[in-house]
Structures are given as structure tokens and as C-alpha cells.
Amino acid sequence: MVxxxxxxDLHLVERDHGARRGVRSWRLSFLSAHRDLDADDRITRATLALAAVAAAGVDHLVITGDLTEDGTVAQFEVLAEMLHACGVAAAKITLVPGNHDVIDRRDGWARALEGPLRAFAATSQLGRPFDVGDLTILPVNTAFYQHWVMSAGRIGPAHAGEVADAIALGRARGRVVLLAQHHPVTTHRNPVVHWVDGLRDHAKARSLLRDEPHVHVMHGHTHRRRDRSLDAARAAQVFSACAVVDGDAPLRVYACVDGVLRGADIAGDLGALRR
Ligand SMILES: [Fe+2]
Ligand SMILES: [Fe+2]
Incomplete structure (x- = not known):
């Protein structure tokens, strides 16, 4: 069992963000309009959540995007420092970017994996599957460079081809495949809201999952814990978790048993951990 x-959704900010001026300051205020812009609280929340992961003794940790508030080098350095200190080996951690992580620069995520996050690059290569016991994990990119008032996602034709290849290879090898990504494959009811905040090519993404019971999706972005089925006859295949930045129980632990990934338990209640 794996x-x-x-x-x-850690949404980390640098401690000296008060030194920002002009558009970079307005941008951060806009992005944090719905939550306190408190760097220490966000760092504490993430530190406690990572400590809960270390205590759970899992085989692998997936962090599904919006690791930072607006993808600056200083914020990636905060994240790297926490990950190196958390007690989980770098080879057991996979990071994927969220829409917030590619706000500062078009190539911000690539530069972060070559810089502060390089220890985690081997297990965070977008489109490159790797095995953890019975499970094959595929880091999937849904984040793209757009204006900071937007929060949409997109997989794109070339990357969708890599995802399709990984799914087909997993089927041929008889493996359970986990797509680790930021945006959900579902749609907003309001098409305008979906254009601003949803996965633009959601129909293509869902078509890749059709008739593929060996494939599971783990995503963030919604800041809510939820399990969804893609077919009424099948168990849940799409999972999300509460955000570390504003959720009370952000850690989810899943078990891969007999070819199926299931939400095993919810651990790491931040209220209990603070006491
Ligand atoms: Fe988020
Ligand atoms: Fe997001």
C-alpha cells in the first residue's frame, strides 16, 4: 500500500513585503484582498502542515500549486527554506505550479526549479511520470502567464499529449496513475467566471479521463476539500483539499490499495497543532 x-494553496509571502512600492504593492494587495496579508501566519500554517506530513510518515507528498502569492524569487526562497527544514526528504516531494506562481514572470516557475527549488526538480518535472510503489505520479501544468486579475488554467495541446501518453502507458503497465495539478477539471456554472478562473480546456482534460478508471486527479485552486466521481458507476477519481492558507484541516492522506486511490483520512487539524 502506498x-x-x-x-x-500555501500562498506564501515574503516577510518584508511592506517594502514593496507601486504596482507590485497594489498587486499583492489585490491578490490578498480576501485574506490577511500576514507573512508570519502563512509561514506558521505551512510549517505546521508540513510537520503533520512528516509525522504521518507517508511515501510521498504532493503540493498542488499556489505555493506563493505572486511567484517572486523571495517567496520561492521562503518555500524552499521550509521544505528543507520539514523533515521530509526532497526526493519524496512533488511541486506543481498554480496560477499565482507564474504571476511575477512568464518563466518564474522554470527559474524557481533551477534556483531555490532545485532540490525538488527531479520529482517535479511537468509531463514526466515517475513511480512511487504501485502508483505512477504525473506532474501536470495548468498554470500560464496572464494578467494578475485572472486566475484561469490551461493544459494546452502539447502538454495534453504528454498527459495522454502517460495515461496510455499506465494502462499498458497496469498501473494506477495520479495526475497532480492545480486547476480542477470541472467547470464553473457561469461561463464568464469560468473564463476568468477555470480550466479553459476542461473538456479535453475530461476526455482524457473518460474510460480510464486507473487514473486519478489531485488538484488545488478551489481551496475546498472534495471528492468527485467521473462516472456514477465508479469510485471517486478527483480529489481536492482545503487550502493551507485558510483551511483548518489542510492535510489529506490518500492510500492506493488494489488499484484504487482513496482518501484514507484527514489529519493535521491546524487548530489542534497550534495548541
Ligand atoms: Fe489558491
Ligand atoms: Fe489557484
Whole structure:
């Protein structure tokens, strides 16, 4: 049995963000309009959640995007420092970017994996599957460079081809495949809201999952814990977790048993951990 932990949506900010001026300051205020712009609280929340992961003794940790508030080098350095200190080996951690992580620069995520996050690059290569016991994990990119008032996602034709290849290879090898990504494959009811905040090519993404019971999706972005089925006759295949930045129980632990990934338990209640 393989046990996988998920954390998502840390939205880390640098401690000296008050020194920002002009558009970079306005941008941060806009992005944090719905939550306190408190760097220490966000760092504490993430530190406690990572400590819960270490205590759970899982086989692998997936962090499904929006790791930072607006993808600056200083914020990636905050994240790297926490990950190196958390007690989970770098080879057991996979990071995928969220829409917030590619706000500062078009190539911000690539530069972060070559810089502060290089210790985690081997297990965070977008489109490159790797095995953890019975499970094959595929880091999937849904984040793209757009204006900071937008929060949409997109997989794109070339990357969708890599995802399709990984799914087909997993089927041929008889493996359970986990797509680790930021945006959900579902749609907003309001098409305008979906254009601003949803996965633009959701229909293509869902078509890749059709008739593929061996494939599971783990995503963030919604800041809510939810399990969804893609077919009424099948168990849940799409999972999300509460955000570390504003959720009370952000750690989810899943178990891969007999070819199926299931939410095993919810651990790491931040209220209990603070006491
Ligand atoms: Fe988020
Ligand atoms: Fe997001």
C-alpha cells in the first residue's frame, strides 16, 4: 500500500513585503484582498502542515500549486527554506505550479526549479511520470502567464499529449496513475467566471479521463476539500483539499490499495497543532 499526502494553496509571502512600492504593492494587495496579508501566519500554517506530513510518515507528498502569492524569487526562497527544514526528504516531494506562481514572470516557475527549488526538480518535472510503489505520479501544468486579475488554467495541446501518453502507458503497465495539478477539471456554472478562473480546456482534460478508471486527479485552486466521481458507476477519481492558507484541516492522506486511490483520512487539524 502506498500512502500519499496532499497539501495545496500555501500562498506564501515574503516577510518584508511592506517594502514593496507601486504596482507590485497594489498587486499583492489585490491578490490578498480576501485574506490577511500576514507573512508570519502563512509561514506558521505551512510549517505546521508540513510537520503533520512528516509525522504521518507517508511515501510521498504532493503540493498542488499556489505555493506563493505572486511567484517572486523571495517567496520561492521562503518555500524552499521550509521544505528543507520539514523533515521530509526532497526526493519524496512533488511541486506543481498554480496560477499565482507564474504571476511575477512568464518563466518564474522554470527559474524557481533551477534556483531555490532545485532540490525538488527531479520529482517535479511537468509531463514526466515517475513511480512511487504501485502508483505512477504525473506532474501536470495548468498554470500560464496572464494578467494578475485572472486566475484561469490551461493544459494546452502539447502538454495534453504528454498527459495522454502517460495515461496510455499506465494502462499498458497496469498501473494506477495520479495526475497532480492545480486547476480542477470541472467547470464553473457561469461561463464568464469560468473564463476568468477555470480550466479553459476542461473538456479535453475530461476526455482524457473518460474510460480510464486507473487514473486519478489531485488538484488545488478551489481551496475546498472534495471528492468527485467521473462516472456514477465508479469510485471517486478527483480529489481536492482545503487550502493551507485558510483551511483548518489542510492535510489529506490518500492510500492506493488494489488499484484504487482513496482518501484514507484527514489529519493535521491546524487548530489542534497550534495548541
Ligand atoms: Fe489558491
Ligand atoms: Fe489557484
Amino acid at each position: 500512502r500519499i499526502a496532499q497539501l495545496t
